[in-house]
Amino acid sequence: MKVTGIIAEYNPLHNGHRYQLQQARQTSQADVVIVCMSGNYVQRGEPAVLDKWTRAQLALAAGADMVVELPFASAVQPADRFATGAIDLLAQLGCQTVAFGSEEAAFDYQTIGQKIAALPAQSAAFVDYQKTYATQLNEFYQQTLNLSIDQPNHLLGISYAAANARLAQPMQLLAIERQQAQHADQLIQTGAYASASAIRKVLAHTPVDLTTVQPVVPATTMAALTTQQGVQWPQLWPLLQYRINSTPLAELRQVYQMSEGLEYRFKKVITQVDSYEALLQALKTKRYTYARLQRVCLYVLLNIKDTAIQQTLEQPYVRLLGFNQVGQTYLHQLKKQLTWPLISKISAKLGAETGLLGLEVRVDRLFEQLTNTHQNFARQPLFYQGKDVE
Amino acid sequence: MKVTGIIAEYNPLHNGHRYQLQQARQTSQADVVIVCMSGNYVQRGEPAVLDKWTRAQLALAAGADMVVELPFASAVQPADRFATGAIDLLAQLGCQTVAFGSEEAAFDYQTIGQKIAALPAQSAAFVDYQKTYATQLNEFYQQTLNLSIDQPNHLLGISYAAANARLAQPMQLLAIERQQAQHADQLIQTGAYASASAIRKVLAHTPVDLTTVQPVVPATTMAALTTQQGVQWPQLWPLLQYRINSTPLAELRQVYQMSEGLEYRFKKVITQVDSYEALLQALKTKRYTYARLQRVCLYVLLNIKDTAIQQTLEQPYVRLLGFNQVGQTYLHQLKKQLTWPLISKISAKLGAETGLLGLEVRVDRLFEQLTNTHQNFARQPLFYQGKDVE
Structure with missing residues (x-):
């Protein structure tokens, strides 16, 4: 087989x-x-x-x-x-x-x-x-x-x-x-x-207009996108903001992949930004890709420690x-x-x-x-x- | 003096x-x-x-x-x-x-x-x-x-x-x-x-109707209640729900006043309730007053440990x-x-x-x-x- x-x-x-x-x-x-x-x-x-x-x-x-x-x-x-x-x-x-x-x-x-x-x-x-x-x-x-x-x-x-x-x-x-x-194409072109x-870029807009999505996805995907509530980062932002604010440095440091003093940057910039995109921009340095920073944000949000990943x-x-x-x-x-x-x-x-x-x-x-x-x-x-x- | x-x-x-x-x-x-x-x-x-x-x-x-x-x-x-x-x-x-x-x-x-x-x-x-x-x-x-x-x-x-x-x-x-x-009066009676x-009971209703509040508060209070956004527990509920769900038992146990195994009740009931009031009802036992439970909920939400209080x-x-x-x-x-x-x-x-x-x-x-x-x-x-x- x-x-x-x-x-x-x-x-x-x-x-x-x-x-x-x-x-x-x-x-x-x-x-x-x-x-x-x-x-x-x-x-x-x-x-x-x-x-x-x-x-x-x-x-x-x-x-x-x-x-x-x-x-x-x-x-x-x-x-x-x-x-x-x-x-x-x-x-x-x-x-x-x-x-x-x-x-x-x-x-x-x-x-x-x-x-x-x-x-x-x-x-x-x-x-x-x-x-x-x-x-x-x-x-x-x-x-x-x-x-x-x-x-x-x-x-x-x-x-x-x-x-x-x-x-x-x-x-x-x-x-x-x-x-x-x-x-990396950010715009949906004509074609299948x-x-x-x-x-996802289309889905991130409010209100969502699926007109351009329809030609490029199967009907089942279209049905799911039409009827189901998805989750995107902007929706998680108030929770992340709350989490960072309520977590002391010593606890933040224990988060998986929180290394090289990144926790200090988190605590510093969280009081200066008012959206998830602004947070990422403020955290960005030559050392970290956006993907890496997004993963760390997710580990913070979900309270992930090294041991949980290792186990x-x-x-x-x-x-x-x-x-x-x-x-x-x-x-x-x-x-x-x-x-x-x-x-x-x-x-x-x-x-x-x-x-x-x-x-x-x-x-x-x-x-x-x-x-x-x-x-x-x-x-x-x-x-x-x-x-x-x- | x-x-x-x-x-x-x-x-x-x-x-x-x-x-x-x-x-x-x-x-x-x-x-x-x-x-x-x-x-x-x-x-x-x-x-x-x-x-x-x-x-x-x-x-x-x-x-x-x-x-x-x-x-x-x-x-x-x-x-x-x-x-x-x-x-x-x-x-x-x-x-x-x-x-x-x-x-x-x-x-x-x-x-x-x-x-x-x-x-x-x-x-x-x-x-x-x-x-x-x-x-x-x-x-x-x-x-x-x-x-x-x-x-x-x-x-x-x-x-x-x-x-x-x-x-x-x-x-x-x-x-x-x-x-x-x-x-403990829960209704505003006529009078000053x-x-x-x-x-607060009046404020908890949506939409808020301050008609009955006006006679019993100074004009400055009335102005503040009319123009300012307050905070009440139902607004904090999604954050508390998220917090309890994302906190393992061992961490929850470290919260101030989380004693006598109360953390197990929190973890158990959080998956069964869909509002702050329902959470309190589910947590209530002969051992704990509502006030005590509310304080523990606040300590959980605000991530308060013994050391922070003592210091x-x-x-x-x-x-x-x-x-x-x-x-x-x-x-x-x-x-x-x-x-x-x-x-x-x-x-x-x-x-x-x-x-x-x-x-x-x-x-x-x-x-x-x-x-x-x-x-x-x-x-x-x-x-x-x-x-x-x-």
Whole structure:
């Protein structure tokens, strides 16, 4: 049985994602396509515009046979850790191939992944406070491997390749050319494709006008965006402001990734700004990317400490969000070979603070509060009856 | 120079308070009347319906010569600690008399205060989990002193008397009969007097209709209530809900007054309720009064730990909110004899986390966020020009 994995955020799922799902299945001749998807918070440190159950449903409707959740501890991380979490999860699920979108699909990811995996860990050496970690990593790749990375998906692809090369049994890498829209496009052009960030830009406007979104997303996404309440950072701003103001320095310092005295900047600027965007602007230095700052803001908001992240990473699991008949059949076969616990329903024990999914349950409480939905307890994996991709 | 002190919350200031100010001055033949007033959070664990500067202004307009702030660490406390903080502050300010409203003005507060002050501390003995601390204290007073306390202001009066009796040089006690409305009255009756809680009840309704409030408050209070945005618990509810959900048990346990496993109840009920009132109902047991629970909710919301309270109590100060010409003249004379620091303006050092007013600044940040006003930095004591009581 041929099994192909896709690493995704679907924030939200658009025509390009659906194309990628189809291409991945076709090119790899997969019997089963598994999507490993971020939960309610995404890699760049933002809440997802639709909750994880809705996005899992969209993935199933767009052709996925199974959707599993990439835990918060791996999802809200820089590219290398995000990639490691996702690749390990897909390998655990028995995937022989991992497919991903790329601006440079012809690139030899396999070889570069092996080269990077062979390098000693360098992060400790990136101590130039005038440059971001990402910039120093790029410079290091440039110097050692003559590798130049300009595109975010290219960086993710290389990160997948490196994480994959570290596996005992690496998977096949399948880069799929991105359609038309490049990731950073901020305006929706005419045509069937636009980037998720361009779509989020539309959603951020009040009142939301979905006219330009309709041509670039499947009907299921359109329906979800029309009927469901999403979460975006501006909505979280009063809570973040309150949190920073009510947290003494010594406590703020304990937040995950709050390093190099960043807590002093937080306490200083919070009294000077009146919006989330202004906060980010005020925090920005040459040392930190916006993505990094957004992740730290999310760790502050969700009260995330190092130990919570470490505990989750040390006790991996497979969290099912949904599947169709094909996925269910494969699941039966997979169960015997899984070494990680398979989580379908969350018991009180699993969801308790010290439980396997304690962190996931806790970070989702805010999502539950804001959307008035259940995200963990009282939920079970979706079963998708549809046979065809819409 | 005769100096009389009044302990108040003015939440909000009504005709009964103005009458009390007049009576206190007249009966004690005071040259100077000093009000010691709660800041932005009051004794029963609620935010004040008008901020402390506004309420200080109302006090000056109603006849006070000087207004000082009772620090959060003393203000948001049970009657005995509230009384101790306020009495110590008025004694520091050179008051010879302390006046207070009472439902039983003819009662011999002086004698009972001395008797209570002579008793050994009993709080550690009140361990019946089926009864509130207040109930057990009342029962103890009943047994040892044949004293029965039914009215909240009577309890406060007795607490003032006890705290006063513990002073090296006790002040004169002056109980002033409350006019008409009893404190617990929940409806505004016809006439010039109503309780502050009856007024707050009107303010809690949306939209607010101040028609019934007008006859029972001075014009200055009416103007403030008409033009200023207050804060009430329902407005804080989303923040409290978020706070409880994002705080692990081990951290919640560190909150001031979170004892006897109360943190487990908080974590359990927070997922079952959808309003502040419902939360209080769900938390209520025979062991805790609503006032106690409200204070714990406030400590949770404001992230108050034991150490922060202790540090403030151990380093007392006099915080000026406002004065008139009489107050200013007295202040000049007073400065020489003060043993506590006199705070007019808050410097960066005083307001820093470890500074003398660090806790005050921190708890007020939330008020600043919600009302979009400055509460500490950039404020200086009010100078009231008006010569007469309106």
